[in-house]
Amino acid sequence: MTARNLALLTIILTSPFILVACCQGERREFVRQAPETLQATEQGSIARVHTFGEFTLSSQPAPADFELLCDQGVRTVINQRNVGEVTAFDEQEIVTSLGMDDANPGFGGAVPLTDEIIDETRNLLRTAERPILMHCASANRTGAIWYAYRTLDDGLDEDAALAEAKAVGLRSPEYEAIVRDYIQRHR
Numbered sequence: 001m002t003a004r005n006l007a008l009l010t011i012i013l014t015s016p017f018i019l020v021a022c023c024q025g026e027r028r029e030f031v032r033q034a035p036e037t038l039q040a041t042e043q044g045s046i047a048r049v050h051t052f053g054e055f056t057l058s059s060q061p062a063p064a065d066f067e068l069l070c071d072q073g074v075r076t077v078i079n080q081r082n083v084g085e086v087t088a089f090d091e092q093e094i095v096t097s098l099g100m101d102d103a104n105p106g107f108g109g110a111v112p113l114t115d116e117i118i119d120e121t122r123n124l125l126r127t128a129e130r131p132i133l134m135h136c137a138s139a140n141r142t143g144a145i146w147y148a149y150r151t152l153d154d155g156l157d158e159d160a161a162l163a164e165a166k167a168v169g170l171r172s173p174e175y176e177a178i179v180r181d182y183i184q185r186h187r
Helices: 003-030 063-071 091-097 115-127 140-152 158-168 173-186
Strands: 049-052 055-058 076-079 101-103 132-135
Touching (some): 049 158, 063 091, 076 115, 091 101, 115 140, 115 173
Parallel strands (some): 055 132
């Protein structure tokens, strides 16, 4: 065996050990942190607010609350109030003037909660720029969507996801039943 072949064989045999040794420090960066927990909090004048990681889930914010949330880093607002609902201000104008993205997959009243609305909102929760504020008038609709998202996208046990959704604000037995059926069909 020539010196060149011996050197090549040595490199081939020791390379995996060198790579493993070099990558040991890198592995620590990819260790997942402890699971986040849903936390009730206060935010400006908003009546009902919960946070979970990069999500804020709430009832209707006032104009000044959007400014506060923007200052705290919120990048996307998902408004689940349907376009026909009356508010005292133009939310889309306020949100976009503050530089935040605005999405409005609204439902309620004459607009029923459908698979398409749940799909669209789950997609926004997965892909929109974070941190995200998701709200409706009372957090009832927000809780309904949170139930689907936590079960199907985060893999949380359905009972635990429902408990979170109710803590957020889900009160409607109709929305709960619609989302439960949706979850069963989308597992």
